[in-house]
Amino acid sequence: xxxxxxxxxxxxxxxxxxxxxxxxxxxxxxxxxxxxxxxxxxxxxxxxxxxxxxxxxxxxxxxxxxxxxxxxxxxxxxxxxxxxxxxxxxxxxxxxxxxxxxxxxxxxxxxxxxxxxxxxxxxxxxxxxxxxxxxxxxxxxxxxxxxxxxxxxxxxxxxxxxxxxxxxxxxxxxxxxxxxxxxxxxxxxxxxxxxxxxxxxxxxxxxxxxxxxxxxxxxxxxxxxxxxxxxxxxxxxxxxx
Amino acid sequence: xxxxxxxxxxxxxxxxxxxxxxxxxxxxxxxxxxxxxxxxxxxxxxxxxxxxxxxxxxxxxxxxxxxxxxxxxxxxxxxxxxxxxxxxxxxxxxxxxxxxxxxxxxxxxxxxxxxxxxxxxxxxxxxxxxxxxxxxxxxxxxxxxxxxxxxxxxxxxxxxxxxxxxxxxxxxxxxxxxxxxxxxxxxxxxxxxxxxxxxxxxxxxxxxxxxxxxxxxxxxxxxxxxxxxxxxxxxxxxxxxxxxxxxxxxxxxxxxxxxxxxxxxxxxxxxxxxxxxxxxxxxxxxxxxxxxxxxxxxxxxxxxxxxxxxxxxxxxxxxxxxxxxxxxxxxxxxxxxxxxxxxxxxxxxxxxxxxxxxxxxxxxxxxxxxxxxxxxxxxxxxxxxxxxxxxxxxxxxxxxxxxxxxxxxxxxxxxxxxxxxxxxxxxxxxxxxxxxxxxxxxxxxxxxxxxxxxxxxxxxxxxxxxxxxxxxxxxxxxxxxxxxxxxxxxxxxxxxxxxxxxxxxxxxxxxxxx
Numbered sequence: 082x083x084x085x086x087x088x089x090x091x092x093x094x095x096x097x098x099x100x101x102x103x104x105x106x107x108x109x110x111x112x113x114x115x116x117x118x119x120x121x122x123x124x125x126x127x128x129x130x131x132x133x134x135x136x137x138x139x140x141x142x143x144x145x146x147x148x149x150x151x152x153x154x155x156x157x158x159x160x161x162x163x164x165x166x167x168x169x170x171x172x173x174x175x176x177x178x179x180x181x182x183x184x185x186x187x188x189x190x191x192x193x194x195x196x197x198x199x200x201x202x203x204x205x206x207x208x209x210x211x212x213x214x215x216x217x218x219x220x221x222x223x224x225x226x227x228x229x230x231x232x233x234x235x236x237x238x239x240x241x242x243x244x245x246x247x248x249x250x251x252x253x254x255x256x257x258x259x260x261x262x263x264x265x266x267x268x269x270x271x272x273x274x275x276x277x278x279x280x281x282x283x284x285x286x287x288x289x290x291x292x293x294x295x296x297x298x299x300x301x302x303x304x305x306x307x308x309x310x311x312x313x314x315x316x317x318x319x320x321x322x
Numbered sequence: 323x324x325x326x327x328x329x330x331x332x333x334x335x336x337x338x339x340x341x342x343x344x345x346x347x348x349x350x351x352x353x354x355x356x357x358x359x360x361x362x363x364x365x366x367x368x369x370x371x372x373x374x375x376x377x378x379x380x381x382x383x384x385x386x387x388x389x390x391x392x393x394x395x396x397x398x399x400x401x402x403x404x405x406x407x408x409x410x411x412x413x414x415x416x417x418x419x420x421x422x423x424x425x426x427x428x429x430x431x432x433x434x435x436x437x438x439x440x441x442x443x444x445x446x447x448x449x450x451x452x453x454x455x456x457x458x459x460x461x462x463x464x465x466x467x468x469x470x471x472x473x474x475x476x477x478x479x480x481x482x483x484x485x486x487x488x489x490x491x492x493x494x495x496x497x498x499x500x501x502x503x504x505x506x507x508x509x510x511x512x513x514x515x516x517x518x519x520x521x522x523x524x525x526x527x528x529x530x531x532x533x534x535x536x537x538x539x540x541x542x543x544x545x546x547x548x549x550x551x552x553x554x555x556x557x558x559x560x561x562x563x564x565x566x567x568x569x570x571x572x573x574x575x576x577x578x579x580x581x582x583x584x585x586x587x588x589x590x591x592x593x594x595x596x597x598x599x600x601x602x603x604x605x606x607x608x609x610x611x612x613x614x615x616x617x618x619x620x621x622x623x624x625x626x627x628x629x630x631x632x633x634x635x636x637x638x639x640x641x642x643x644x645x646x647x648x649x650x651x652x653x654x655x656x657x658x659x660x661x662x663x664x665x666x667x668x669x670x671x672x673x674x675x676x677x678x679x680x681x682x683x684x685x686x687x688x689x690x691x692x693x694x695x696x697x698x699x700x701x702x703x704x705x706x707x708x709x710x711x712x713x714x715x716x717x718x719x720x721x722x723x724x725x726x727x728x729x730x731x732x733x734x735x736x737x738x739x740x741x742x743x744x745x746x747x748x749x750x751x752x753x754x755x756x757x758x759x760x761x762x763x764x765x766x767x768x769x770x771x772x773x774x775x776x777x778x779x780x781x782x783x784x785x786x787x788x789x790x791x792x793x794x795x796x797x798x799x800x801x802x803x804x805x806x807x808x809x810x811x812x813x814x815x816x817x818x819x820x821x822x823x824x825x826x827x828x829x830x831x832x833x834x835x836x
Contacts, residue, residue, distance in 0.1 A: 133447055133562030156565065157450045164451040170444035174466045183462070184452035231452065241451075 083144035083238045084108050085130070085271070090139030090149075092125055099125050100295045102139060107239065107288075112265050112272045114286035116279065118318070122295040123275045127243055130273065131164055132157035143238060163232030167244040169224045171216045177203070177227045178212040184235045202234045205264065222253045233264075239271045246281060258284050279319065283307070291315055328520075333505070337527060339494075340484055340501040343418055348480040350423045355430030356472055360460065361577060363438040364446070366563040368574035374435065375825035376581055381428035382767075382821035383585070384774040386488025386791075387814045389421045390798060391588030393492065394595040394807055400602030402591060410497060417493040418501075422483045424584045429482065430475030437471040437546075438464075443561030456564045470546040477539035481532055485674035487777040488791075492798060502528045503676045503777070510680065510781060518683055525677040536672045589814055595807035613808040622796070623809070626788040629704060630773050633789065637711045638769035642761060645720035650749060653727035654735065664720045671717035675777035678713055682706050683781060703787030710778045715771065719764035726760040727753075763824065770820045774813050 085107040092100040100122045107113045115123040128134040130141060132148065132155060140150040147153045148160055163184075171180050178199060185195045203209045206226040216224055225245060232240050242261075246254045262285045265272050276282055282289050283303045291298045291306070291314075298318075299311040310316045361367045362374040380388075395402050396412030404411050412420070445467065449459040465472075487503040495504050502524060509520040566573050595601065597609040617623055651660035670678060686706050693700055738752045754761070776791030783792045790813060797806035 128562060131447075131451060131562075133450070135565070154565070156455075157447070157562070158453045158455055161453070162451060164448065166444035166448060168442050168444050170442060170448040172445060172448070172463060172467075183449070183454075187449075187453040187458065228448075231448070235453070 083271075085239055085273070086140075086142045087130070088140045088142070090126070090129060090136050090141060092122070092129060092134065093137040098295055100129075103297050105290060105297075105300075107271060107273055110269050110271055112262075112274065112285060112287045114274045114276060114282035114289050115292060116276060116282040116289055117292035117298075119277050121292045123277075123292050124243055126292070127241055127273065127275045130239075131162055131241055132160050161235070161237055162239055162241050163235065163237035164241040165225075165228045165232045165243065165245045167247060169216075169221075169228040169248075171219075171224050171227050171231070173216050176213050176215055177208060177219070177230075180216075180227055181230045181234050184231065188235065198234060199230075202230045205233065205268075206230045206260070221249055222257070225249065225257065229261075229264075233268075233270070236270075239273055242272065242274045244275055244277070246276075247278070254281075261285060291318070293318070328505070328509070332500070333524065333527075336500040336502050336505040339415070339499060340503075340528075341531070343415065343422070343490075343501060344480045344483040346419050347422045347426050347483040348476040350419065351427040351479040352430045352472060352476040354423070354427050355432075355434055355475060358427075358577065359431050359434040359438055360464070361573065363435060364456075364464075364561060364564055365566050365573075366570060367566065367577060368570065369578065373577055373581065376585075378428055378432055378435075378825050379585060379818065379821040380425045381432065382770060382824055383425060383814070383817050384488065384771070384776065384791075385421055385425040385486060386492060386776055386794075387592075387774070387810050387817065388424055388588045389489045389492040390794075390806060390810045391591045391814070392417065392421055393798075394591040394601075394803070395587070397601075397803075402594070402604060413493055413497045414499060415494075418489055418499075421489050421493065422486060426479035426482050427584075429478035430472055433471040433475035433478070434468060437468045441467065447562055450562075470542045474539050474542040474546065477535050477542065481535050481539070481672065484528070484531055484535070485676065485777070487676055487780070488795075491780075491795070502531075503674065506676050506680060507781065510683075515687070518680070518687065521680045522684060525674075525680045528674050529677050532672060532674055532677075585818070589811075589818060592807050592811035592814055595804060596811040598804055598807075601803040613804040614812075617797075617805050617808045617812075620793075620805075622788050622793050625786070626790050626793040629788060630790040633704065633708055633711060634769045634772035637708050637715075637772055638765050641712055641716045641768055642719045642723075642765045645716065645723050645764065646754075646757070646761060647749075648720055649723035649727050650753060653724050654732075664717075664724060667717035667720055670713040671715070673714075675710075675714060675775075676781065678710055679778040679781035682710055682778075701784070703782055703784035707779055707782050707787065707789070710782060711772045711775060714778065715768045719768050722760055722764045722767070723757065726757050730756055766820060766824060770817065770824075774817060 087103060087105040089102040089104065090100065091098070091102040103126075105113075115126060117123045125134060129136050129149075135154060136149055141148045142150070143160070146155075148155045171177075172183075175183070181199045181202060182195055185198060190198070200209060200212075203212060206229050208223065208226050208230060211219065211223060211227075214223075216227070219227065225248075229245070232242075245261075246257050249257060258281060261272075261274075264270070265285070274281070274286065286303060288301070289303055289306055290300050291311075293314045298313075299306055299315045306315070306319075310319050358373075358377055362370045362377070367373065392412045393401075396404055396407045396417065398404055398407070398409065398411030398413070401407070401411055408414075408416070411417075441464075446459050446463050449463045450456075454462060485503065487507065490499075490501045490504045491507065494501060495508070500508065506521045506524045506528070509524065510517045512520075594604045596613050597611070598604050599608050599610050599612070648660045648664055651657040652664055683706075690699075690701060734756070735748065735752060738748055743751065774790055776795060779789045779791045780795055783789065790809075794806060794809050794813070797809060
């Protein structure tokens with residue numbers, strides 16, 4: 082169905098190989114976490130999938146649609162992904178409602194339907210009371226919820242999250258981990274989640290891809306990796322829990 | 323009422339022309355600055371990094387040199403490309419708009435470029451991920467967040483054009499199109515106390531206009547600071563560049579062509595004209611160094627070279643040296659007095675040069691009379707020029723240095739103090755080496771415009787007081803085009819070299835400072 086497939090996707094900046102060619106399949110409905118130390122290339126990989134950066138080689142396919150490949154490079158605005166950024170990136174000149182409404186408005190949805198969808202999505206992240214607030218009137222956690230709602234509102238085939246919890250305090254992080262996991266189970270959406278935090282990956286994901294220095298070190302379910310970590314980097318990395 | 327010897331209608335006409343010229347230039351600069359700033363920071367335009375620095379160069383070029391180049395190109399009689407201009411050639415309102423915009427463009431461009439560079443790129447990327455095309459992203463996100471620096475840059479363009487003298491003198495006065503600065507100059511040229519008095523009254527109008535625009539600009543800077551935190555990037559992320567796709571080649575070619583037309587073409591025009599035997603004959607087989615030889619042998623040129631070098635080197639050194647100490651006192655010692663002085667320097671910086679010069683002439687006349695009563699005589703145009711330059715340009719270096727002091731962590735100084743360094747040793751062994759790059763940059767940014775200064779010099783000059791600017795202005799007025807072009811070519815080459823080395827200095831350091 083609408084699996085996301087990466088075949089031989091690589092990225093070079095000048096002479097430097099940021100990402101070696103890699104193959105990844107994100108099956109429909111799964112929660113895949115890209116896990117690795119900072120600077121390993123996991124965020125770059127996410128940005129290649131989003132269309133914000135252009136790969137140097139390879140193919141990115143969503144369902145039957147080629148997003149990137151020979152002679153094809155669909156711009157980010159036409160890839161229909163939802164995305165949550167590390168810095169939240171909620172627009173300071175728009176209210177919570179306007180932020181979440183934006184993707185629907187850009188796509189020309191009717192006002193009445195828009196309002197319904199926005200309120201439904203805000204209820205999912207427990208923000209329905211704060212619709213008229215501006216971002217500077219919100220806490221970091223609330224801004225993150227608004228960003229999450231904005232990413233979810235158009236029911237994207239895949240939701241991309243880039244270190245969404247790294248700016249929150251420990252207690253809030255635990256709460257959000259639970260909520261994101263519940264959202265995944267409740268809505269059945271597909272999630273691709275970038276993090277350097279093992280706990281986030283192992284608690285939420287159905288599949289984990291461990292990346293180091295631009296290479297895939299190991300792929301598998303959390304159980305598989307925990308029971309049989311690949312020798313070398315993965316063992317070393319997991320021992321620093 | 324405003325001035326003797328001219329009608330109120332003439333004053334009103336000049337005022338309206340000043341305002342409309344400044345407004346049109348500000349609008350053109352704003353649109354062009356916005357477009358170029360977006361292209362070099364957010365798109366995959368070809369040669370974007372190079373263009374980003376090159377487009378800041380006009381900031382350091384005296385506009386009147388470009389004006390002279392455009393006279394070579396668009397003179398209605400012998401202009402090299404006079405066909406592309408209307409019947410009157412480059413002279414008139416459109417010519418002033420063209421040349422002033424080339425330079426004034428740099429203000430909104432630098433302001434907005436800095437805005438784009440500081441803004442968290444995720445804000446725009448989030449809009450793209452929401453389905454918005456690049457233009458919609460600009461309309462819905464970039465513009466609403468970045469309009470304060472853009473409009474502030476346009477205010478600075480407006481102020482720059484309102485205060486400029488050289489371009490309207492060269493392209494407007496010959497066809498009797500006066501603006502406020504050139505009207506003041508022509509009144510002053512009538513001579514005597516009457517001339518000074520009407521100059522003063524007209525200056526007052528100019529000053530009020532300038533201060534109104536400045537007040538608006540300051541409000542915008544304040545708004546920018548308050549908002550800054552909300553849109554600033556929390557970490558350094560390379561923005562995902564917008565692919566121009568099929569438009570990439572034509573857009574890149576157009577940008578390079580605009581740069582060539584704005585900077586390279588005028589430089590080439592002056593070179594050709596300098597080498598031409600007579601104005602209008604540009605055939606390479608007849609090139610000659612006669613004009614250059616003639617200019618270099620002129621006694622006025624020798625005098626001007628010595629004066630301009632002496633003035634710019636000594637005043638720049640004095641201004642940067644005192645700025646170094648003042649900024650230290652204000653930032654590192656928390657001296658309210660030093661802080662206040664640096665703040666006050668902003669007043670002459672934003673005051674049109676013409677107004678400063680007229681005020682100093684008034685003061686010098688009064689001083690000469692007072693000294694005459696004591697049986698003394700003191701009449702040196704160079705002294706008043708040095709004072710005028712120092713007043714006009716002291717803010718730039720003091721603010722750059724204050725910003726630089728602020729960026730250094732106090733522990734570096736505290737470590738030296740704990741080691742037993744006194745203030746003087748501290749300044750010499752810690753701060754001067756740490757800030758040497760900023761000191762050098764501040765010195766260049768102060769010395770360069772002084773070396774080619776025209777607006778104030780042309781009013782303050784007198785016997786023995788020729789400068790590069792005034793000699794050039796005279797040659798141009800005597801319609802000795804090849805000689806004027808030869809001198810302008812030398813000066814523009816020097817300015818371009820300076821601008822090339824200074825390109826890429828952070829805009830806000832120069833424009834806003836502390």
